[in-house]
Amino acid sequence: MRFEGSAVAGQQCTRTRPPAPTPTRRATAACVDALLALFCGLAAGAAVGLKVVDGVVELRLHSPTVWAAALGAASGFSFLNHVLLTFATRASLGKLTTGVRVVRTSDGCRPGFLRLIGRWLFGFYWMVVFVPIHVATDSDVEQQDGVGLRVVRRDATLS
8 A cells, every 4th residue: 555645745754554563562662651651640649748747758648639649740741752752753752662653544644733632532541441341351452543543663664
């Protein structure tokens, strides 16, 4: 399948359909991204929840402020990683480390900002709805690409 004539001036697009990454590579990228967001959230929650009383440091886990900071930092990092960084480099940190990138399904060009936001939101939906179903049923269904974007191997030829 050829992708020709649909590129906007100055965009790098693939001449042929790039190969899809292996499921292992794709899952590793998702795990790296999830762990980075989780650690960022935990660090923010711990920073907000530390209280020093008479020289003793305690972590107030029962405080809603701690969990709000953790959730906010994790969501903010996830947005920064999956939308802004991917808009600039075509890949999140996890995808950069595993050698994959995000392109438009239609022509292999750089994804747009609104589509990346849609993909980020679709990822939350997938995580909340489909992942528990797949785990509970021991399903081997692969993650789907959404909103007109797909994940491809980074070493595909660029024009």
